[in-house]
Amino acid sequence: MDLKKIKTYLSNNTIIPIWIVFFVLASIIVNGFLGVNNLFNVFNQNAMKGIMAIGMTFVIINGYFDMSLCTAVSLTAALACGLESSIGIVPAIIAALLAGTLVGCINGVLVAYAKINAFVVTLAMMLGCRGVAYLYHKEQSIIPNKTDGGWAFIDFGAGKIGQLSYISIIFIILLLIAHYILKYTTHGRNTYAVGGNENSAFNAGINTQRVTFINFVICGFLGGLGGVLYASFAGASTPTLGWPDMHMLVIAGVVLGGSKLTGGVGNIWYTLGGVMLLGVIDNIMNLLNVQTYICTMVTGMIMIGVLYLDKIMMNKRTEKANLE
Amino acid sequence: MQSQKNFTATLKKQGIVLAMILVYLVFVVISAQFRTFNNFILILRQAATLAIMGAGMTYVIIGGSFDLSVGSLLSLCSVVCISLHDSIGPVPAMIITILVGCASGILSGYLVGYLKLNSMIVTLGMMNVLQAAALMWTNGKFVELRDSNAWFTKLGKGSIGPIPVSTVIMIIFVIIMATLLMKTVYGHQIMAVGGNDEACRYSGINSKMVVLKSFVISGFCTAIGAMLLCSRGAAAQPTLGESYEFDVIAGVILGGASLNGGSGNVYKTMVGILILTILDNGFVIIGLPYYLQWVAQCVVILIAVYIDIRAKRKKGA
Numbered sequence: 001m002d003l004k005k006i007k008t009y010l011s012n013n014t015i016i017p018i019w020i021v022f023f024v025l026a027s028i029i030v031n032g033f034l035g036v037n038n039l040f041n042v043f044n045q046n047a048m049k050g051i052m053a054i055g056m057t058f059v060i061i062n063g064y065f066d067m068s069l070c071t072a073v074s075l076t077a078a079l080a081c082g083l084e085s086s087i088g089i090v091p092a093i094i095a096a097l098l099a100g101t102l103v104g105c106i107n108g109v110l111v112a113y114a115k116i117n118a119f120v121v122t123l124a125m126m127l128g129c130r131g132v133a134y135l136y137h138k139e140q141s142i143i144p145n146k147t148d149g150g151w152a153f154i155d156f157g158a159g160k161i162g163q164l165s166y167i168s169i170i171f172i173i174l175l176l177i178a179h180y181i182l183k184y185t186t187h188g189r190n191t192y193a194v195g196g197n198e199n200s201a202f203n204a205g206i207n208t209q210r211v212t213f214i215n216f217v218i219c220g221f222l223g224g225l226g227g228v229l230y231a232s233f234a235g236a237s238t239p240t241l242g243w244p245d246m247h248m249l250v251i252a253g254v255v256l257g258g259s260k261l262t263g264g265v266g267n268i269w270y271t272l273g274g275v276m277l278l279g280v281i282d283n284i285m286n287l288l289n290v291q292t293y294i295c296t297m298v299t300g301m302i303m304i305g306v307l308y309l310d311k312i313m314m315n316k317r318t319e320k321a322n323l324e
Numbered sequence: 325m326q327s328q329k330n331f332t333a334t335l336k337k338q339g340i341v342l343a344m345i346l347v348y349l350v351f352v353v354i355s356a357q358f359r360t361f362n363n364f365i366l367i368l369r370q371a372a373t374l375a376i377m378g379a380g381m382t383y384v385i386i387g388g389s390f391d392l393s394v395g396s397l398l399s400l401c402s403v404v405c406i407s408l409h410d411s412i413g414p415v416p417a418m419i420i421t422i423l424v425g426c427a428s429g430i431l432s433g434y435l436v437g438y439l440k441l442n443s444m445i446v447t448l449g450m451m452n453v454l455q456a457a458a459l460m461w462t463n464g465k466f467v468e469l470r471d472s473n474a475w476f477t478k479l480g481k482g483s484i485g486p487i488p489v490s491t492v493i494m495i496i497f498v499i500i501m502a503t504l505l506m507k508t509v510y511g512h513q514i515m516a517v518g519g520n521d522e523a524c525r526y527s528g529i530n531s532k533m534v535v536l537k538s539f540v541i542s543g544f545c546t547a548i549g550a551m552l553l554c555s556r557g558a559a560a561q562p563t564l565g566e567s568y569e570f571d572v573i574a575g576v577i578l579g580g581a582s583l584n585g586g587s588g589n590v591y592k593t594m595v596g597i598l599i600l601t602i603l604d605n606g607f608v609i610i611g612l613p614y615y616l617q618w619v620a621q622c623v624v625i626l627i628a629v630y631i632d633i634r635a636k637r638k639k640g641a
Contacts, residue, residue, distance in 0.1 A: 010360065081516075093528075110626065114630060115633065116626070116629055116630060117583045117584075117629070117631060119583050120577050120583065120625065120629050121626070123570065123573065123574060123577070123625070124574075124621070124622040124623075124625040124626045124629075125568075125622060126570070127574070127618040127619070127621045127622045127625075128618065128619050128621075128622030128623070130615070130618045131615045131616055131617070131618035131619035131620075134615035134618075135613065135615060135619075139615075155345070183550075203638065218510060221566070243567075243572075244566060244567045245451075247446075248392075248448050251445075251448075252445055252448060253427070255442065255445050261442055261444065261445075274414075293456045293459040293460045293464070294456065294460070295456075296452045296453075296455060296456040296459075297452065297453050297456035297457065297460075299446075299449075299452050300449040300450065300451065300452025300453040300456070300611070301453060302449075303445060303448065303449035303452070304435060304441070304445075304446055304449040304450070307441050307442065307445050307449075308435075308439060310442060311439065311440065311441060
């Protein structure tokens with residue numbers, strides 16, 4: 001009886017068995033993988049991507065996706081680094097976060113209220129943000145001024161408590177908040193409802209436009225936060241930060257975790273699993289001294305493979321449900 | 325009265341063509357260099373690769389999928405074509421390039437059509453795989469032809485009278501692809517599959533095969549585009565096609581294809597791509613920073629799509 005329960009649980013959460021397989025194989029084959037240092041390292045490295053993926057999870061559960069993330073990142077990173085010398089570090093960070101939120105607002109208005117296809121809107125915004133980011137960078141990297149504020153900003157990106165970096169701690173806190181919002185608030189439940197079936201959600205009296213709008217704003221804000229943290233981690237911002245496939249890696253992480261691009265399905269822990277899975281794959285190949293080109297290839301193949309596995313397990317589940 | 329109504333109706337239908345003329349005229353007024361005949365020819369030459377790739381992408385998008393792998397495939401085909409040109413001769417190299425394009429199309433088409441995987445993530449994975457293949461093929465190096473005046477380079481550089489060969493190829497290609505879409509059984513099938521997959525299966529269309537074929541067409545078009553692009557420079561670089569996929573998709577969107585599948589037009593895609601190329605060319609010629617063109621593209625795409633949606637909504641009401 002219990003075994004059966006575990007089995008259904010695992011086939012409902014495909015990311016867990018996939019994780020177990022990867023983890024066990026890597027621990028056996030790869031030297032130096034199973035160490036506290038290495039595992040924390042992977043977590044710290046991927047925390048920024050994870051923060052962006054949290055925002056993306058909201059949008060994907062809502063049934064859309066946001067392609068503008070990749071260049072919004074370089075825009076907000078630039079603002080955080082560049083405004084620091086003139087207005088101080090805290091206002092600069094606030095300005096950067098506001099810029100991210102503004103991008104999210106524009107996406108939200110155009111998708112939710114003007115009803116333009118989300119792919120088109122966010123693709124256009126991707127080009128727009130890219131242009132503005134280059135304009136602000138003047139095609140050069142921006143390094144924060146070596147003042148107190150600038151140092152504090154860079155120190156924050158490198159700082160750690162024990163093995164966890166500050167950025168990872170922010171990530172964990174955001175995960176918990178996002179879990180709370182999705183699971184226990186009206187907005188979270190509305191998001192699932194709109195993603196599952198927008199028409200019936202509308203007929204049930206949910207303000208679907210507002211829900212979609214808010215989710216895009218959340219995504220824009222967290223994208224901006226990700227950009228600021230990237231700048232703080234790297235100690236600089238470049239116009240090509242995030243281009244061309246940051247949003248794709250983030251979307252891939254969310255989808256590999258088990259959230260569906262069609263909307264209505266997903267939770268925040270899937271996202272954690274998916275993003276960290278991509279991180280672990282990268283880490284394993286680095287430890288094995290695999291050539292970068294082959295790394296890229298293997299990552300691509302694993303993306304397709306995991307998607308296929310997920311599909312097979314899904315099919316089995318629906319078959320069983322049909323039989324019952 | 326009647327003719328006036330007809331006139332406004334055609335105007336609305338051909339809005340994208342008007343937009344292209346408008347964008348062109350704006351640059352013509354601003355810049356003297358832009359209005360030369362040579363520059364007009366240059367725009368057509370620059371648009372050739374994108375327009376041919378756009379023709380293939382139109383099929384994929386009509387079928388209700390995306391193909392994000394075309395940029396990397398363009399890189400791979402270019403390096404394959406250039407590096408084989410000297411060792412086995414131009415014609416076999418071209419044939420192998422086309423085979424590479426089709427093989428990649430078959431693979432992603434199988435994954436999307438038969439295994440029903442999400443096309444965005446699958447082609448994203450394929451993008452990584454193909455990019456890596458291109459880098460591995462050349463070891464990350466730049467490849468070039470030994471003789472930069474071989475007849476193969478005439479494809480991209482040569483002209484027939486004043487008109488570039490690549491433009492002629494582009495026009496012939498677009499006409500063939502458009503006819504294939506509008507006049508053949510396959511064209512109707514892909515429209516039907518994109519419109520309603522379920523209904524197609526009940527009416528006996530092999531929708532899996534139809535989707536697979538659309539990816540093969542996209543791969544084939546990309547291979548042709550790659551040959552034109554690399555023959556123009558007589559050289560290729562393994563990251564040549566980076567981010568081309570977004571330009572191609574933006575062109576298809578400007579052309580008014582529905583991203584949910586079921587409608588689209590190869591001619592309009594070409595017009596969409598010409599708009600992007602004119603913006604690209606114009607911004608460089610009037611001396612504005614090249615990155616401003618992305619902002620302009622953003623605005624043009626949003627306005628065009630918004631107008632299109634409003635027109636459609638009115639028709640519905």
